[in-house]
Amino acid sequence: MSDLYQDPIGAAENAAKKLAELTGKSSHHVALVMGSGWGSAADALGTPTHEFPATDLPGFLAPTVAGHGGVIRSYDLQGPNGRIHALVFLGRTHLYEGKGIEPVVHGVRTAVKAGCKVVVLTNASGGVNLEYRVGQPVIISDHISLTGVSPLTGATFVDLTDLYSKRIRELVKKADPSLAEGVYVHLRGPAYETPAEIHYVRTIGGDLVGMSTVPEAIAAHALGAEILGISLVTNAAAGVTGEKLNHEEVMAAGKAAAGRMGELLSQVLPQL
Ligand code: 8IG
Numbered sequence: 001m002s003d004l005y006q007d008p009i010g011a012a013e014n015a016a017k018k019l020a021e022l023t024g025k026s027s028h029h030v031a032l033v034m035g036s037g038w039g040s041a042a043d044a045l046g047t048p049t050h051e052f053p054a055t056d057l058p059g060f061l062a063p064t065v066a067g068h069g070g071v072i073r074s075y076d077l078q079g080p081n082g083r084i085h086a087l088v089f090l091g092r093t094h095l096y097e098g099k100g101i102e103p104v105v106h107g108v109r110t111a112v113k114a115g116c117k118v119v120v121l122t123n124a125s126g127g128v129n130l131e132y133r134v135g136q137p138v139i140i141s142d143h144i145s146l147t148g149v150s151p152l153t154g155a156t157f158v159d160l161t162d163l164y165s166k167r168i169r170e171l172v173k174k175a176d177p178s179l180a181e182g183v184y185v186h187l188r189g190p191a192y193e194t195p196a197e198i199h200y201v202r203t204i205g206g207d208l209v210g211m212s213t214v215p216e217a218i219a220a221h222a223l224g225a226e227i228l229g230i231s232l233v234t235n236a237a238a239g240v241t242g243e244k245l246n247h248e249e250v251m252a253a254g255k256a257a258a259g260r261m262g263e264l265l266s267q268v269l270p271q272l
Helices: 008-023 039-043 102-113 166-175 195-203 214-222 247-271
Strands: 030-034 050-053 071-079 082-090 118-127 137-145 180-186 208-210 226-236
Touching (some): 008 102, 030 039, 030 102, 030 247, 039 247, 082 102, 082 247, 118 247, 137 166, 137 247, 180 226, 208 226
Parallel strands (some): 030 082, 030 118, 118 226, 137 180, 180 208
Antiparallel strands (some): 071 082, 118 208, 137 226
C-alpha cells in the first residue's frame, strides 16, 4: 500500500481501486467537491447509489471542522449521452489543518485516477469585489495563489492558462446567464484576513478570498482533468462592511443559497 506522503499518486491509485470495489463501478466520469454549506446542494442530485465515510478509502483523513462532512457519495445521473457516474465529496481537507499538501489533494487525485475527466470544485468565500452580495454564487475564472505551496514537485511545468475551463464556464453561463465570474485568491488561513490584506488582494486583481480549491484545481488539472470552480460568497471580506467575520454566519449563508446551487449543479453536471 503506497504511503500518501512518499507516493501520493500511487496512494490515489489505491484509493481509486477501493472506490471501484465499494461502488461496483469500474470508473467514474465527473467529480464534485462540496465546500462549506454546499452539502444540501448535493441532495438536489437525487439519491446516491452509494454513500460511505471518506476514511473507508485509503489515505483519507478524518475531518476536523464542523460542517465539513468527510463523506463520499456515488450517483448515477441521466445525461444527454446516457448515464454518468458522479463522485461527490462532502467535505475536504484544508491546508490550515497542518497535515501538509498531500491530504488536501488526495480526493481529486483519487477522482481522476478513478476516471473523472471533469472535476467541479465548490467553496465558500469572502467577497472582495464590492459588487458582490452575500449568498451570491460566482464562477471562478482564474486564481492567484498566495500560500507559497504547490501540490506539484519536481519538473512538473504544468500550463495553467485555461485552468478553469472556458468550455465549461460557457456551459454554466448558458444555464444561468446571471452568474458573475471572478478571480479567487487562495490564502492559507485559518485566520481571516486583515482589512489591509483585503485591500491588497483587491489591488492585485482578486474578487474572492478563500482557503481551498486552488491546490485541488492544480493537482487535478496536472493529471489531465478539466476544472469548474464555483464560489459562494458567504461573507463580505474583512474591512468591506466594518462588521466582524464569524464561522456561523458563513455556514448560514451557505445553507440559504444551497437550493439555487443544487438546481444549477443538477442541470449542468449531466452535460459535462
Ligand atoms: I467562507 O473572508 C470564507 N472563507 N481567507 N477569507 C478567507 N477565507 C474565507 C473567507 C474570508 N470567508
